[in-house]
Amino acid sequence: MGAAVAGVLGFLLLAAAGGSAGDEAREAAAVRALLARLLGPGRAAAFSVSVERALAAESGLDTYRLSGGGAGARVRVVGSTGVAAAAGLHRYLRDFCGCHVAWSGSQLRLPEPLPAVPEELTEATPNRYRYYQNVCTHSYSFVWWDWARWEKELDWMALNGINLALAWSGQEAIWQQVYLALGLTQSEIDEYFTGPAFLAWGRMGNLHTWGGPLPPSWHLKQLYLQHRILDRMRSFGMTPVLPAFAGHVPKAITRVFPQVNVTQLGSWGHFNCSYSCSFLLAPEDPLFPIIGSLFLRELTKEFGTDHIYGADTFNEMQPPSSEPSYLASATASVYQAMVTVDPDAVWLLQGWLFQHQPQFWGPAQVSAVLGAVPRGRLLVLDLFAESQPVYIRTASFQGQPFIWCMLHNFGGNHGLFGALEAVNRGPAAARLFPNSTMVGTGMAPEGIGQNEVVYALMAELGWRKDPVADLEAWVTGFAARRYGVSHRNTEAAWRLLLRSVYNCSGEACSGHNRSPLVRRPSLKMTTTVWYNRSDVFEAWRLLLTTTPSLTTSPTFRYDLLDVTRQAAQELVSLYYGEARTAYLNKELVPLLRAAGILVYELLPSLDKVLASDSRFLLGSWLEQARTAAVSEAEAHFYEQNSRYQLTLWGPEGNILDYANKQLAGLVADYYTPRWRLFMEMLVESLVRGVPFQQHQFDQNAFQLEQTFVLSTQRYPSQPHGDTVDLAKKLFLRYYPRLVAGSL
Numbered sequence: 030m031g032a033a034v035a036g037v038l039g040f041l042l043l044a045a046a047g048g049s050a051g052d053e054a055r056e057a058a059a060v061r062a063l064l065a066r067l068l069g070p071g072r073a074a075a076f077s078v079s080v081e082r083a084l085a086a087e088s089g090l091d092t093y094r095l096s097g098g099g100a101g102a103r104v105r106v107v108g109s110t111g112v113a114a115a116a117g118l119h120r121y122l123r124d125f126c127g128c129h130v131a132w133s134g135s136q137l138r139l140p141e142p143l144p145a146v147p148e149e150l151t152e153a154t155p156n157r158y159r160y161y162q163n164v165c166t167h168s169y170s171f172v173w174w175d176w177a178r179w180e181k182e183l184d185w186m187a188l189n190g191i192n193l194a195l196a197w198s199g200q201e202a203i204w205q206q207v208y209l210a211l212g213l214t215q216s217e218i219d220e221y222f223t224g225p226a227f228l229a230w231g232r233m234g235n236l237h238t239w240g241g242p243l244p245p246s247w248h249l250k251q252l253y254l255q256h257r258i259l260d261r262m263r264s265f266g267m268t269p270v271l272p273a274f275a276g277h278v279p280k281a282i283t284r285v286f287p288q289v290n291v292t293q294l295g296s297w298g299h300f301n302c303s304y305s306c307s308f309l310l311a312p313e314d315p316l317f318p319i320i321g322s323l324f325l326r327e328l329t330k331e332f333g334t335d336h337i338y339g340a341d342t343f344n345e346m347q348p349p350s351s352e353p354s355y356l357a358s359a360t361a362s363v364y365q366a367m368v369t370v371d372p373d374a375v376w377l378l379q380g381w382l383f384q385h386q387p388q389f390w391g392p393a394q395v396s397a398v399l400g401a402v403p404r405g406r407l408l409v410l411d412l413f414a415e416s417q418p419v420y421i422r423t424a425s426f427q428g429q430p431f432i433w434c435m436l437h438n439f440g441g442n443h444g445l446f447g448a449l450e451a452v453n454r455g456p457a458a459a460r461l462f463p464n465s466t467m468v469g470t471g472m473a474p475e476g477i478g479q480n481e482v483v484y485a486l487m488a489e490l491g492w493r494k495d496p497v498a499d500l501e502a503w504v505t506g507f508a509a510r511r512y513g514v515s516h517r518n519t520e521a522a523w524r525l526l527l528r529s530v531y532n533c534s535g536e537a538c539s540g541h542n543r544s545p546l547v548r549r550p551s552l553k554m555t556t557t558v559w560y561n562r563s564d565v566f567e568a569w570r571l572l573l574t575t576t577p578s579l580t581t582s583p584t585f586r587y588d589l590l591d592v593t594r595q596a597a598q599e600l601v602s603l604y605y606g607e608a609r610t611a612y613l614n615k616e617l618v619p620l621l622r623a624a625g626i627l628v629y630e631l632l633p634s635l636d637k638v639l640a641s642d643s644r645f646l647l648g649s650w651l652e653q654a655r656t657a658a659v660s661e662a663e664a665h666f667y668e669q670n671s672r673y674q675l676t677l678w679g680p681e682g683n684i685l686d687y688a689n690k691q692l693a694g695l696v697a698d699y700y701t702p703r704w705r706l707f708m709e710m711l712v713e714s715l716v717r718g719v720p721f722q723q724h725q726f727d728q729n730a731f732q733l734e735q736t737f738v739l740s741t742q743r744y745p746s747q748p749h750g751d752t753v754d755l756a757k758k759l760f761l762r763y764y765p766r767l768v769a770g771s772l
Contacts, residue, residue: 052266053080056111059264063115063184067130068137075143077105078114080266085109085153091192092153093117098125099145110266113154116190116492120152129510130188131481133644134583136513152492154190155460158469159491160410160432161191164341164379167198168229168674169441169476169688173653173667176257183258187265189488193432193469195339196262196269196332197232199255202248203328207320208279217281219243225657226670233344234277235297239304239679240670246659252331259332270377271328273338273367274321276359277307282316290314292349299683309342309349312362321366329370336373337408343382347389353397360401376402380431381412383419399427410434411459412473415451416538420459425466433459434471435487440688441476444542445565445595447483447531449504451538453496460494476688478644482507482523482531500527512585516578519585522571522592529560529568530595546601546700547689549682549730550707551723552609556602566767569596573760576753586752590642593756594691597635600763601627603772612711612721620715624708626772632701634759640693640745641752647694648744650675665741672738675699682731694744699737703730 057080064073077097084107085092091113098104104121108114122128122137125144129136174182186194201222208218223231224240225247231237262269283289290311297305310317325338340363342348348356367374383390399407409431411420420431433456437447459467470491472484485507486497497503501524508523509515538559545554569592572585579585604627611619639645654671658664675692676699678684706729714721766772 053082055264056080056108056266057114059261060106060108060111060114060118060187063187063265064118066180066184067135067188068139072139075103076118077103078118079105079107080109080111080114081107082109085113088153090153090155090157091116091190092151093120094149094151095121095146096149097146098143101142102145104143104146110192111264112187112190112192112266115187115265117152119188119190120492121146123510127510127513129507129513129584130185131485131511131584132185132478133481133587136511136582136584138513154492155494156467156469156491158193158432158471159190159488160193160434160469160471160473161186161189162195163412163436163473163475164195164197164233164339164344165229165475166473166477167195168226170478171198172225172228173657173671174254175656176254179254179258180261183261183265186267189484190491191267191472191488193268193270193337193471194262196255196259197272197339198258199248199251199332200232200272200328201228201243202252203324203331205248206327207324210323211282211320212285213279213281217279217284221279221281224670225667226654226674230298232272233341234275234294234307234309235345236300236304237279237307239300240673244659244663244666246663250657255332263335268335268337270337270339271332271334273340273363273374273376274324275340275342275363276310276312276317277342278310278320280308282308282310286316289316294346294349297346298679299681300679304679307346312355312358317362318366318369321363322369325367325370334371336371337375337377338367338371339377339379340367341379341382344379345382345385347386351389351394353393356394356397357401360398364402364406375406375408377408377410379412380409380419380426383423384413384417395423396427399423399429402429404428405430408432408468410471410473412436414459415448415455418455418459420462420465420467425462425464428464428466430466430468432469432471433467434473435483436473436475437483437487438474438476438479439539439541441474441478442542442547442689443479443591443594443691444544444598445480445526445530445591446533446542447480448533448538449483449486449500449527449531451534452483452487453490453500456490457494457496480531482526504531511588512579512582514579516575518571518575519579522568525564525568525571526592529564533559535559541687542598542689544598544602545605546598547691548686549727549734550605550704551726552612552721554605556606558599558602562599562603563767565592565595565599566764568592569760570764573757576757580753587642587644589756590638590645590752593638593759594635594645596763597631597638597759598691600631600772604631607772608708608711612715615715617712617715620708620712623772624712628701628705628708630762632696632704634755634762635691636693636696636701637750638752638755638759639691639696641748641750641755643746643748645692646744646746646748647690647692648746650690650692651744652746668741669738672740677734677738682734685734698740698742699734702733702737706730706733 060078092109093113094107096105106117219242222241222243227240291308407429409426412434413436414433415435504523504527505520508520604623608623654667655664
């Protein structure tokens with residue numbers, strides 16, 4: 030390791046070196062409380078948990094030690110931090126007890142007695158950090174959460190060894206204080222903030238105003254949540270990342286300070302300047318350090334600090350100048366405002382800007398940003414490294430430390446997807462890169478709660494020096510743990526999924542679900558996928574053969590529904606393909622047949638299957654939003670925010686269907702009416718002998734979409750029907766046709 034690289038890593042390791050006996054006791058107590066929540070107090074008593082900083086004295090890297098168990102003896106878990114102890118506990122439950130902890134549910138049938146650890150097992154992570162979250166996750170997944178849901182997530186994070194994560198709730202309340210102190214009026218502040226479902230893009234300067242304003246109660250609840258989140262994170266020994274000033278300001282700042290030097294940036298995401306085109310304060314303006322330090326001072330006074338701050342000045346927005354001197358000045362100003370308040374500040378930067386606009390960010394521009402912050406004080410997230418790593422073309426970010434991240438999911442879409450081979454190989458390759466400054470691994474999905482196998486692998490890689498040697502064997506073990514029993518057919522099904530939907534490579538690996546099912550229909554939609562659809566259908570069949578023995582497993586029922594949903598998604602593509610071919614060949618009868626099956630059989634059947642599980646209900650999604658409110662007016666406002674995000678995203682369908690979900694109710698009342706209209710217009714076009722008018726369809730479809738968004742119809746938040754029975758019915762209706770090749 031070169032001297033420069035060692036210096037970078039040494040600085041970042043300082044945070045792990047300290048810690049008092051009081052910290053050790055607090056972190057151990059936090060993990061014991063987690064254990065009691067996970068297993069219940071009785072079973073938790075079979076474990077001994079302690080935290081000893083000395084365990085990582087040599088390396089400074091999180092380490093855990095497992096021993097004991099068997100013949101009535103307690104299992105002893107020792108960690109260098111609370112997070113390390115929780116990760117060690119998870120390792121024992123996973124590898125010794127065959128248990129499984131996931132978003133969709135857990136399988137925690139412990140053997141009696143608890144298995145012994147044959148030889149004392151000590152494991153150290155190869156990197157300083159295991160990072161979690163994307164700025165967008167706060168809007169696509171966390172936005173309506175209460176403390177009970179946050180507590181579950183924080184437990185999941187600790188068990189998966191996460192020790193660095195964003196903690197961005199409540200920041201708008203602090204910004205409101207700052208803007209009021211600067212002389213803005215409350216109405217000007219209200220006009221600036223976006224609604225709750227769009228705050229992520231307000232925080233990165235992409236949007237303002239859209240979906241707002243924020244009610245006063247929002248600020249109070251988010252402040253309360255942020256305090257609880259930070260307290261729990263710190264009790265585990267995690268490092269919370271707080272927000273910092275990136276340079277974006279409300280337009281109203283020009284009223285209070287008429288001489289201020291601001292630049293209006295270009296529009297973003299097909300929005301016009303009513304909601305986009307943010308104002309960026311010039312780095313040399315004397316107001317820049319005042320606002321930046323004022324915000325951070327108020328923020329840290331309220332929440333304390335762990336010295337790492339996130340800010341994104343040019344996320345998906347082209348800077349006003351490509352001159353390296355300007356870019357260096359803008360970057361230095363953000364950093365200087367941090368260290369003015371906190372001399373130990375480290376800036377966490379999402380490296381997405383370099384990946385998203387490579388034509389702008391040439392070598393000189395990248396160097397200007399990376400060189401404007403002292404080496405070791407800029408921690409870069411290589412956000413989409415499993416698909417498009419930036420560290421390779423920037424010489425390991427020119428000596429700045431970076432975290433190899435898996436982004437995986439865009440918009441919180443449903444759809445089986447993953448690039449497990451690339452994920453498996455990526456961290457080790459980055460670690461071995463010449464003069465690598467890699468200091469961690471990360472999971473940075475825009476939305477969570479899907480494709481849990483991908484996240485299980487990525488979390489495990491945070492503690493491995495080398496890739497998993499045999500992914501087929503690994504996924505076989507994953508299936509056995511997930512359902513609590515080894516079963517030949519479930520394991521075969523997962524191996525088929527591994528070689529198909531989870532084996533994405535190349536340009537297809539965008540992470541977006543581009544299925545025609547969840548897109549506004551047109552004659553130009555692609556139905557091409559990177560895998561053999563027959564593998565998905567065969568996995569579906571294999572899972573259904575195991576239902577007699579696994580119907581009591583919540584994780585199995587979830588997976589059966591998810592694979593059934595995927596099979597239906599594939600069928601939509603096939604029937605759409607038939608309808609399009611029939612239309613182009615001017616064959617009315619085949620068009621009517623394919624259209625009838627798709628609109629009147631397949632989509633209603635899919636909606637019924639989804640309705641059998643609360644995790645796939647539009648009603649559950651909207652109820653989260655309504656429950657966050659303190660009045661009926663607020664509940665309606667929050668629900669509309671949520672409906673917009675799922676569908677139109679903006680007032681005119683600005684980022685249409687980006688955050689698509691396959692939820693009961695959404696399929697029935699949003700996707701199906703759109704498909705019905707499309708097929709009706711195709712038939713009418715053929716009957717009348719006139720060309721299909723896509724523009725007219727888009728206008729008519731927008732009316733349907735807007736009607737759905739503005740509707741006040743309530744949807745069930747409790748499941749209805751039996752997943753297994755409904756999946757079987759759908760299978761028996763369509764699988765024989767697939768086998769016969771006669772859809």
